[in-house]
Amino acid sequence: KRTRVALIFGGQSSEHSISCLTAAGVFKAIDPQRFDVVGVGISRSGRWTQVPLDVVGGYRIVDGVAPEVAEPQCDAVWMVGEDGCEVATRDGATLVDIHGVDVAFSLLHGPFGEDGTIQGLFEMMGIRYVGSGVTASAIGMDKHFMKVAFEAAGLPVGPYAVATAHRLTHDRAAVIAEVSALGYPLFVKPARGGSSIGISRVTDASELDAAIAEAQKYDAKLVFEKGFVGARELECAVLGNPDAPLGCDASVIGEIRVRAADGFYDYEAKYFDEDGAALDAPANIDDALAGTLQDMAKRAFAAVDAEGLVRADFFVGEDGVFVNEVNTMPGFTPISMFPTLLQVGGMRYPELVGRLIELALERPVGLR
Ligand code: ATP
Ligand code: MG
Ligand code: MG
Ligand code: MG
Structure with missing residues (x-):
């Protein structure tokens, strides 16, 4: 059939x-x-x-x-x-x-x-x-609780602060003090979002109010992160079901090389500016780092309880390796990083789509 x-x-x-x-x-x-x-x-x-x-x-x-x-x-x-x-x-x-x-x-x-x-x-x-269930999807979408899950799993996460709309309204001075203590540059993000939409890179305190207003167009809760300067952006695709007999596999590592001097992979650079960023797959890194990132990608997958697929994103700089996020439904055009990483590993695009559907068919349905 x-x-x-x-x-x-x-x-x-x-x-x-x-x-x-x-x-x-x-x-x-x-x-x-x-x-x-x-x-x-x-x-x-x-x-x-x-x-x-x-x-x-x-x-x-x-x-x-x-x-x-x-x-x-x-x-x-x-x-x-x-x-x-x-x-x-x-x-x-x-x-x-x-x-x-x-x-x-x-x-x-x-x-x-x-x-x-x-x-x-x-x-x-x-x-x-196809893909992650309710809990993993919700955690993977929330940059606050995603960090909580990563920290609980012992994965390295960069310095951050979280502010609800209520705190931003009623306790704004304390929030600004906490956020400024992270140091500049910092990234202001809607807690729940993607494709860099609503995210600003802020280089001094005078830009903070505008960045908060922009992020709040997309979510009432915000996450503030210390900006990694000069760090490399490396990504790994994970495919499989951790509980299934075949388990899950991590792909080769890819690198995003953003052309802009500030290194911010923004919405334009992602989809609209052909020269905005170069994607290297595989990334030019040594085997030891690749192995570390593959291991961390699988741990990040497990930390949020994911199923089927994720793309795990990292920052790697002089201070070490940090997990930025997982995306439970990553961009999926033929030139997107997720399918590209699997193709470099030898899995053709139609095969990948077929595999994701097979993984979905393996899931139990109804109360378990
Ligand atoms: P995606 O489309 O991958 O789901 P997103 O909207 O969830 O993106 P992030 O991946 O958190 O957003 O951030 C978007 C981009 O902003 C990153 O790819 C990176 O270039 C930059 N960036 C985000 N956080 C930091 C940080 N703490 N330090 C340096 N650069 C950052
Ligand atoms: Mg994301
Ligand atoms: Mg996303
Ligand atoms: Mg991202």
Whole structure:
């Protein structure tokens, strides 16, 4: 029997368009001999809509404009029918029938997608899905609790501070004092986000208010980090299920070499400026460091309780090796770091996509 896969993309987060690019990359790599695909777009306003597959495959940046899921005319909601799950309009017409879907492949980045919310929906509907479960997704999306999990696992994390909206309003002077004590430059980040959106590099105290206001557009809770100066940015892909017989594997190490003098790999450099950064895969590092990073990537994967895949990001400088973050649904276009690292290791892109779907099929479903 052929496996029926729902690709789910777009979404309400600031990474909507990046998710569409990821969907195009994955769709083109899905083996049509093995899998039947249905395209499920979530518009910026949160409406679900079936997107024709030729549209999914055609998502790309045109003249600096990133793709989007078109807003559907009707108001779509999830409904659970007698035989399974479907997306229906409020007047009851079936919009996306995913009855009989074997695997949900959510390619959503950011809140309401990469953060455990849609994973919770799949769990309750009894649908198997690719990647991390509810807890790991939520921890991996929250740069505060992710650090707490890394610290508990004994992984090195750089100096940081956290501030809730309440503290920023009612105890702002104390927050500013705590943050300034980290030293400059420092990075101000929305706690939950991705693609560098809402992140600022701050070089002195006068820039702090503007950076806080910018980050708070995306999340009420903020994380402040001491900036690593002159450190290398190295990344490792991890693939597998730690509890499955085959376990999980760490890829070769990749390096991001940002062209900007401040070394900040920002949104423009990630997706819009072809010369913004060079990706080296494999990175030019010695075997001992590669081994250390692979080991740490697997420990970071386990620290957040991940499943399926993560991309673990590190800073390596004179002070040593630090874990920056894991992404439980990393960028996934053919030129993105995650698939590139696995390809360098000998796994072709269609094989990688097939493996992720197989890993999802291995998951138990329902209460366990
Ligand atoms: P992703 O798209 O990888 O999910 P993100 O939005 O989660 O990104 P980070 O990876 O935390 O954000 O930060 C984005 C970039 O900002 C990093 O790739 C790096 O270039 C820079 N950066 C972040 N934190 C620091 C730091 N503490 N010191 C130096 N550079 C940093
Ligand atoms: Mg991230
Ligand atoms: Mg991310
Ligand atoms: Mg990152």
